Amino acid sequence: MRAHFRQLSLMTVTVLLALFGHGIGLPLSMQLAGITLGVSEALAAQTPNRNLASTPARRQDDEVDQLTRAGLQHLQTGQFQAALTTFERALALCRAAQDQIGEGSSLYNIGLVYGNMGEVATALDFFGQAQAIFRQVGDRAGEAEALSDMGFAHWNLGDSARALAFYQQALAGFRDAGDRTGEGITLANLGDAYRSMGDYTRSLTFFEQALPISREVGARDGEGFVLHGIGLAYDGLGQPERALEFFQQALTVFKTIGDREMEGIALSSIQAAHRRLRSSEPPKLTLTGLRN
Numbered sequence: 096m097r098a099h100f101r102q103l104s105l106m107t108v109t110v111l112l113a114l115f116g117h118g119i120g121l122p123l124s125m126q127l128a129g130i131t132l133g134v135s136e137a138l139a140a141q142t143p144n145r146n147l148a149s150t151p152a153r154r155q156d157d158e159v160d161q162l163t164r165a166g167l168q169h170l171q172t173g174q175f176q177a178a179l180t181t182f183e184r185a186l187a188l189c190r191a192a193q194d195q196i197g198e199g200s201s202l203y204n205i206g207l208v209y210g211n212m213g214e215v216a217t218a219l220d221f222f223g224q225a226q227a228i229f230r231q232v233g234d235r236a237g238e239a240e241a242l243s244d245m246g247f248a249h250w251n252l253g254d255s256a257r258a259l260a261f262y263q264q265a266l267a268g269f270r271d272a273g274d275r276t277g278e279g280i281t282l283a284n285l286g287d288a289y290r291s292m293g294d295y296t297r298s299l300t301f302f303e304q305a306l307p308i309s310r311e312v313g314a315r316d317g318e319g320f321v322l323h324g325i326g327l328a329y330d331g332l333g334q335p336e337r338a339l340e341f342f343q344q345a346l347t348v349f350k351t352i353g354d355r356e357m358e359g360i361a362l363s364s365i366q367a368a369h370r371r372l373r374s375s376e377p378p379k380l381t382l383t384g385l386r387n
Contacts, residue, residue: 159185159197166204170211179208199228203241210248219248236277239268243281250288259288279308279317286324295331302328316357319348323361326368335371342368 162185169178182204189197206221226241246261262285269277286301302324309317326341346361 155188155192159188159194159201162188163200163204166208170204170208173211175208175212179205182208195228195232196234199225199232199234199237202228203237203244206241206244210244215248215251219245219252222248235268236272236274239265239272239274239277239281242268243277243284246284255288255292259285262288275308276312276314279305279312279314282308283317283321283324286321286328290324290327290331293331295328299325299328299332315348315352316354319345319352319354319357319361322348323357323364326364330364330368330371335368335375339365339368339372 162181166178166181166185169175169181182201186198186201186205189195189201202221203225206218206225208218209215209221210218222241222245226238226245229235229237229241242261243265246258246265249255249261250258262281266278266281266285269275269281282301282305286298286305289295289298289301302321306318306321306325309321322341322345326338326345328338329335329341330338342361342364346358346365349355349358349361
């Protein structure tokens with residue numbers, strides 16, 4: 096069982112974690128926070144199907160599942176030390192049973208805890224361990240998730256080149272696994288990263304690829320984020336009229352889903368675009384002071 100840690104930075108405000116409604120996520124730090132899904136819903140989707148026979152292996156699986164559920168509950172409520180202790184117990188059980196998939200998932204979840212505690216370098220180490228195991232067992236989607244989070248960690252450590260490299264690897268992994276949600280999130284990550292670097296043309300390319308995927312999977316929050324990102328890219332390219340179109344579309348989405356915080360951000364972007372439009376207009380000439 097693996098919690099999903101997917102984040103995007105947008106103007107360093109509290110926005111979009113688990114962007115396309117796919118898994119559980121919590122903030123990496125106080126500066127990088129986001130929305131979370133309900134634990135019960137996500138856990139129901141993640142709980143593996145087990146043989147119902149009562150065997151020692153079955154009982155261990157049950158214990159690992161219970162520990163992971165408890166750890167995720169602690170994580171969501173900000174009880175990081177309790178979450179860490181719980182995930183470490185699950186990790187020890189998986190290693191004793193030589194359960195590599197469980198080991199990789201537990202390492203991944205421990206990385207989530209350290210990330211949420213702001214210990215990004217430590218989180219990166221655990222994500223790397225998880226990624227190596229997922230690759231070894233052939234879990235392409237799991238490996239892509241770990242790679243994506245490694246990219247996000249490198250980004251927050253100030254290493255944009257490595258962050259982009261990991262995002263590209265994650266994108267290839269999600270595509271290989273047929274994970275459209277992961278693909279869309281990673282495309283949006285890339286779009287936002289290039290926007291932050293001032294490469295608005297490349298940013299626009301990635302955001303435009305992410306937009307139809309967000310609509311395909313029915314993720315309105317993701318759609319709103321990407322629409323706003325496209326607006327920011329056009330604004331950076333000096334096209335406030337086009338930016339305004341996408342900011343308005345994003346605002347409509349955020350109003351529809353009741354995301355008041357992102358609604359406020361979209362409104363601020365709309366106001367800024369209007370100001371830029373007014374400042375770019377030529378001054379109006381008036382005839383004053385004429386005398387016969």
